[in-house]
Amino acid sequence: MNSNDSSLMAGIIYYSQEKYFRHVQQAAATGLEKFSNDPVLQFFKAYGAFREEHIQDAISSLESLRNHPDVSLCSIMALICAHKCCKTIDQEAIQELESSLKEMRKTASWIALYYAGLFLWLMGRHDKAKEYIDRMLQLSNSAREGYVLRGWVDLTSDKPHTVKKSIKYLEQGILDTKDVLGLMGKATYHMAQQNYSGALEVVNQITVISESFLPAWVLKMKLFLARQDWEQTVETGHRILEKDKRNIDAYQILAVHELAREGNMTTAAEHVRNLIKALETREPQNPSLHLKKIIVVSRLCGRHQMILQLVCSFIERTFLAAPTYTHLAIELGYLFILQDQVKEAAMWYSEAMKVDENSVAALTGIIWGQILEGHLEEAEHQLEFLEEVQQSLGRSEVRAP
Numbered sequence: 001m002n003s004n005d006s007s008l009m010a011g012i013i014y015y016s017q018e019k020y021f022r023h024v025q026q027a028a029a030t031g032l033e034k035f036s037n038d039p040v041l042q043f044f045k046a047y048g049a050f051r052e053e054h055i056q057d058a059i060s061s062l063e064s065l066r067n068h069p070d071v072s073l074c075s076i077m078a079l080i081c082a083h084k085c086c087k088t089i090d091q092e093a094i095q096e097l098e099s100s101l102k103e104m105r106k107t108a109s110w111i112a113l114y115y116a117g118l119f120l121w122l123m124g125r126h127d128k129a130k131e132y133i134d135r136m137l138q139l140s141n142s143a144r145e146g147y148v149l150r151g152w153v154d155l156t157s158d159k160p161h162t163v164k165k166s167i168k169y170l171e172q173g174i175l176d177t178k179d180v181l182g183l184m185g186k187a188t189y190h191m192a193q194q195n196y197s198g199a200l201e202v203v204n205q206i207t208v209i210s211e212s213f214l215p216a217w218v219l220k221m222k223l224f225l226a227r228q229d230w231e232q233t234v235e236t237g238h239r240i241l242e243k244d245k246r247n248i249d250a251y252q253i254l255a256v257h258e259l260a261r262e263g264n265m266t267t268a269a270e271h272v273r274n275l276i277k278a279l280e281t282r283e284p285q286n287p288s289l290h291l292k293k294i295i296v297v298s299r300l301c302g303r304h305q306m307i308l309q310l311v312c313s314f315i316e317r318t319f320l321a322a323p324t325y326t327h328l329a330i331e332l333g334y335l336f337i338l339q340d341q342v343k344e345a346a347m348w349y350s351e352a353m354k355v356d357e358n359s360v361a362a363l364t365g366i367i368w369g370q371i372l373e374g375h376l377e378e379a380e381h382q383l384e385f386l387e388e389v390q391q392s393l394g395r396s397e398v399r400a401p
Helices: 003-017 021-034 039-051 055-063 069-084 091-107 110-122 126-139 144-155 160-174 180-192 196-209 214-226 230-243 248-262 265-282 287-300 305-321 326-338 342-355 360-372 376-393
Strands: none
Touching: 003 021, 003 039, 003 110, 003 180, 003 214, 021 039, 039 055, 039 069, 039 110, 055 069, 069 091, 069 110, 110 126, 110 144, 126 144, 144 160, 144 180, 160 180, 180 196, 180 214, 196 214, 214 230, 214 248, 230 248, 248 265, 248 287, 265 287, 265 305, 287 305, 287 326, 305 326, 326 342, 326 360, 342 360, 360 376
């Protein structure tokens, strides 16, 4: 691969950061058709598999990459994470990998440091990612991608003053270049600062560079939504569907438009069905994404039975495929309470407690159900227990499910 393929890598990094792990694998596989045996693309294909919990497949692929200089550090880091996710943890293998990582760090190239920093950022380890990127920039201060990545790390920080610093790095990274990832960062920064005209200008720049780059169109749609320009939001959603007929974000936004703006529940239900189908076909093994994308619908649909039933069936299917993901069972409990099915709700909250006995949200849901059914004495005992659980976890605030 070369620098002319910045939209390919930008897409892979965007989907990784948005946690669209099947999209990551498919984009990497498409790239490999053009750049066969490219180690970076092979790494991201393995990374996507790892994040979908295909642990053994990921380990096998990463083992074959760990000695390639460009991706040695990130491959070893990913191998350590993958081994820690195994049912039976091979401590000896982890020790060997950690020792190897320590040695390789001493002589790593700036490219290896870049991909290590990228991996750490995608895994949510911002401070560690900064260490690697800063070291990379010391070795090669002309590597624009390092500044772009450093900008993205700051941009995705939960500290507002750090976010404000990101534009300096992003501007430095896109100087004299048409780096798509850098431009996406700049547009996202302007959007976060509510400079919508500035963000739109940058997004339009990206669509000129790469008309088929879908993440830019999705960002454009979200930008119109942030401006409350519903007409342009819907129009952009339909344009995205012309390019990608199973686009998750477009169907989500079209459903939101019907629920929040138009109130046509028949059309809304059709968009929700399409959203569910898109999630199940495009990201079939991604329970956290399923919940993130559908929860907007469940919060906007009020108590509309047809839509609640569609959402409940979908989340039940997702939970059956991922029974350790407690947030799904908790959401089902909440949805059944909305449908006045308190016993069914209590069953799902109890299911969540089986997986995580310290789940405050699940216990709060059980208490909520008991109060609704008039079992006040039981609810009082459970509240005392909840207080004990929170104290043991170092929390004091009761949160609604």
